[in-house]
Amino acid sequence: MRNERKFYSPLIAIVMVCFALQGKAQQGYSLHQAIDYAIDHNLNIKNSKLNALSAEARIGEVRAIGLPQVSANVNLTDNLIIQRFFLPANAFDPTAPADAPPAAVKFGVKYSGSASATLNQLLFNGTYLVGLKAAATYRELAQKQVKQTKVTVAESVAKAYYSVQVAEERAKVLDVNISRVDSLLAETKILNENGFVELLDVNRLEVQVNNLETERKKVQNLIELSYSLLKYQMGMPLEEGVVLTDDIKSENVDAIKSEMIMPQVDYANRVEFSLLETQKELADLDLRSIRSGYLPVLSASIGYGHNNGRDKLGDLFSSKWFNNSILSLNLNIPIFDGFTKKYQIDQKKIALDQVKVGQTLLEQSIDLEASQAATTIKNAVSALETQERNLKLSKEVARISNIKYKEGVGSNIEVIDAESSLKESETNYFAALYDLVIAKIDLKKAKGELYTGHE
Numbered sequence: 001m002r003n004e005r006k007f008y009s010p011l012i013a014i015v016m017v018c019f020a021l022q023g024k025a026q027q028g029y030s031l032h033q034a035i036d037y038a039i040d041h042n043l044n045i046k047n048s049k050l051n052a053l054s055a056e057a058r059i060g061e062v063r064a065i066g067l068p069q070v071s072a073n074v075n076l077t078d079n080l081i082i083q084r085f086f087l088p089a090n091a092f093d094p095t096a097p098a099d100a101p102p103a104a105v106k107f108g109v110k111y112s113g114s115a116s117a118t119l120n121q122l123l124f125n126g127t128y129l130v131g132l133k134a135a136a137t138y139r140e141l142a143q144k145q146v147k148q149t150k151v152t153v154a155e156s157v158a159k160a161y162y163s164v165q166v167a168e169e170r171a172k173v174l175d176v177n178i179s180r181v182d183s184l185l186a187e188t189k190i191l192n193e194n195g196f197v198e199l200l201d202v203n204r205l206e207v208q209v210n211n212l213e214t215e216r217k218k219v220q221n222l223i224e225l226s227y228s229l230l231k232y233q234m235g236m237p238l239e240e241g242v243v244l245t246d247d248i249k250s251e252n253v254d255a256i257k258s259e260m261i262m263p264q265v266d267y268a269n270r271v272e273f274s275l276l277e278t279q280k281e282l283a284d285l286d287l288r289s290i291r292s293g294y295l296p297v298l299s300a301s302i303g304y305g306h307n308n309g310r311d312k313l314g315d316l317f318s319s320k321w322f323n324n325s326i327l328s329l330n331l332n333i334p335i336f337d338g339f340t341k342k343y344q345i346d347q348k349k350i351a352l353d354q355v356k357v358g359q360t361l362l363e364q365s366i367d368l369e370a371s372q373a374a375t376t377i378k379n380a381v382s383a384l385e386t387q388e389r390n391l392k393l394s395k396e397v398a399r400i401s402n403i404k405y406k407e408g409v410g411s412n413i414e415v416i417d418a419e420s421s422l423k424e425s426e427t428n429y430f431a432a433l434y435d436l437v438i439a440k441i442d443l444k445k446a447k448g449e450l451y452t453g454h455e
Contacts, residue, residue: 141279
């Protein structure tokens with residue numbers, strides 16, 4: 001009884017762990033839920049959001065230039081050796097001869113101190129005013145870059161999601177094939193023991209089973225790798241369990257077929273096109289900013305302070321300090337800068353033209369992407385229909401081959417060939433289905449419809 005307890009105790013613990021892991025793995029995700037999870041957890045998106053926050057700080061920095069600038073200054077000086085100024089000898093003694101050496105006079109006191117505060121205010125700066133307009137555009141650019149990252153992540157998650165499902169379907173196909181060939185192997189062994197078939201037939205089936213089991217292990221490793229890739233794209237810890245609730249076999253093929261015609265693309269739906277629009281606006285503002293450099297800059301400042309000077313440090317703080325104040329209005333008028341701004345304007349014009357060319361190039365690229373995706377869908381639909389027919393034929397051939405073999409009018413090799421063809425047809429069918437859904441994803445991306453969720 002004690003030995004039984006020793007045996008059951010770790011067994012119960014293992015069972016409990018299995019149930020715990022199973023419970024943890026029951027979190028189901030549809031494709032849309034997986035994408036939403038990735039939008040909240042993917043590190044690339046988090047990084048792009050940090051870039052947007054950095055852009056906000058940069059906008060604040062630009063705006064701060066136009067706010068009042070206040071500074072304070074406190075100074076205490078010890079003139080270790082007071083500088084002397086040289087004056088003509090008769091400056092203090094009119095009777096001194098003309099050729100008398102100049103008098104070396106100390107000019108200053110041993111200790112001096114001052115305390116002041118200054119307020120500067122920018123009144124007019126054309127470049128600053130343009131910079132304020134660019135701030136809102138810069139914020140818009142940062143937000144669109146976040147959205148672009150979300151679209152990229154949504155595409156990666158969708159493709160990884162379907163990759164997992166195809167790998168799992170391949171595993172199911174192999175399990176069914178292994179089960180069928182195992183059953184056939186068991187029946188063939190009995191026939192061999194009774195002298196109805198040769199040992200060679202048994203060996204052939206054993207080789208077939210071994211090959212199928214080896215392939216099954218490879219597919220299992222592929223499933224684990226595909227899950228790891230999906231979790232990585234989702235931003236999910238690799239040790240966390242996940243169950244995919246969507247079924248690739250339930251894809252509406254008829255709806256996808258309707259996309260075979262040349263799709264109508266609205267460029268405005270593509271975040272890349274929207275980004276170029278914002279970049280063009282920023283390039284135009286850059287050009288205006290340089291041109292604003294020809295305008296005068298007006299600023300004002302006011303300062304107020306106290307100062308004092310004494311030969312003794314104690315007297316410096318015990319004696320009266322004298323007030324001082326200054327108010328200034330500054331007007332800086334640019335006259336000639338050696339054509340610096342002219343060449344800067346030329347560069348900004350070229351940059352603006354490059355953005356316009358980039359827009360045209362992107363339009364052509366979007367049209368090509370949509371056309372290629374539509375063509376790929378057409379080819380994938382054709383391939384899927386062919387594989388559906390091949391699958392039906394392969395099932396029928398395998399069924400008849402098994403019947404003939406059991407009735408003694410067919411060969412073992414014929415059965416093996418039929419089973420291999422059936423497995424290949426099933427694999428090809430899911431490969432064609434995968435190509436179809438990937439083409440659908442590519443078309444949605446080309447049309448700007450892949451991800452339109454929350455910002």
